[in-house]
Amino acid sequence: MTTTDKVSPTAAGSGASATETFRANQQHGAPEGVSPERVGTVVRAVLDSVHEAIRAHRVTYPEFQAAKKWLIEVGEGGEWPLFLDVFVEHVVEQVAAETQQGSKGSILGPYYLPGQQRLPSVAALPARPDEKGAPLVFAGQVRDIDGRPIAGAELDIWHADAQGYYSGFAPGIPEGNLRGVVVADDQGRFEISTVQPAPYQIPTDGPTGRLIETAGWRPWRPAHLHLIVRAPGYRPVTTQLYFEGGEWLDSDVANATKPELVLSPKAQPDGRLRSEYDFVLDRT
Numbered sequence: 001m002t003t004t005d006k007v008s009p010t011a012a013g014s015g016a017s018a019t020e021t022f023r024a025n026q027q028h029g030a031p032e033g034v035s036p037e038r039v040g041t042v043v044r045a046v047l048d049s050v051h052e053a054i055r056a057h058r059v060t061y062p063e064f065q066a067a068k069k070w071l072i073e074v075g076e077g078g079e080w081p082l083f084l085d086v087f088v089e090h091v092v093e094q095v096a097a098e099t100q101q102g103s104k105g106s107i108l109g110p111y112y113l114p115g116q117q118r119l120p121s122v123a124a125l126p127a128r129p130d131e132k133g134a135p136l137v138f139a140g141q142v143r144d145i146d147g148r149p150i151a152g153a154e155l156d157i158w159h160a161d162a163q164g165y166y167s168g169f170a171p172g173i174p175e176g177n178l179r180g181v182v183v184a185d186d187q188g189r190f191e192i193s194t195v196q197p198a199p200y201q202i203p204t205d206g207p208t209g210r211l212i213e214t215a216g217w218r219p220w221r222p223a224h225l226h227l228i229v230r231a232p233g234y235r236p237v238t239t240q241l242y243f244e245g246g247e248w249l250d251s252d253v254a255n256a257t258k259p260e261l262v263l264s265p266k267a268q269p270d271g272r273l274r275s276e277y278d279f280v281l282d283r284t
């Protein structure tokens with residue numbers, strides 16, 4: 001936490017934490033998997049499209065210098081993970097999905113933290129005693145492509161709280177809050193109790209937020225649960241689940257929604273919302 005100890009997460013705070021987390025967590029996007037030939041080919045193509053945009057839009061010197069200043073600020077604010085995951089990752093995910101059969105995936109985003117508490121197949125995510133938000137039960141089964149249950153599959157789940165803030169990135173939230181690794185039973189089944197998250201707003205006080213505001217875009221993602229579902233011998237699925245009727249579902253700034261990823265929770269007799277969702281994993 002910074003010396004100012006603000007209660008709402010500042011762009012600088014959450015951005016810097018996301019950059020530290022990414023560095024500490026190099027298995028997601030390890031540079032070992034990148035060949036020099038690919039660097040030449042892809043960077044050439046990216047530069048070509050930048051040059052084309054400059055020509056097409058008659059970009060001026062003041063505009064070029066403003067862009068340079070903004071790029072420097074994105075780095076200084078630690079917002080590269082935020083910016084790239086919001087504006088670029090969805091296309092990388094779409095390309096990866098072309099070779100995948102199982103459940104639909106979505107982007108990882110900047111707020112995953114590995115090594116969370118392992119929980120039994122029927123479990124409540126760690127939450128504050130006065131955790132706000134509508135109680136939600138999320139249950140289902142993990143199966144293989146042939147419909148066989150995958151015993152002991154892991155559901156690594158994390159989501160924002162009822163204010164749209166993530167533990168580990170916003171100040172004042174206990175470590176590990178609304179995060180956990182739920183281990184499915186011998187039938188691949190799980191039942192997770194948590195609270196409904198709120199939509200996520202990109203911090204408005206950083207360079208990414210200022211860009212969005214200047215361009216007249218909206219800085220919002222619909223409310224979502226993040227999951228990585230994994231089991232030995234299977235290709236992990238990184239995904240997100242959204243809520244039917246939720247705000248920003250049709251205008252996600254990160255373009256990471258898919259129709260297959262929308263839950264329709266129903267109120268149970270006990271008043272809690274309940275939603276069922278099954279996952280299918282490809283063999284490796």
Ligand code: MBD
Pocket residue numbers: 082085086107108109110111200221254256
């Ligand atoms: C998020 O919560 C998120 O999931 C993504 C992809 C980007 C920014 C914030």
Ligand code: FE
Pocket residue numbers: 109111200224226
């Ligand atoms: Fe998120």
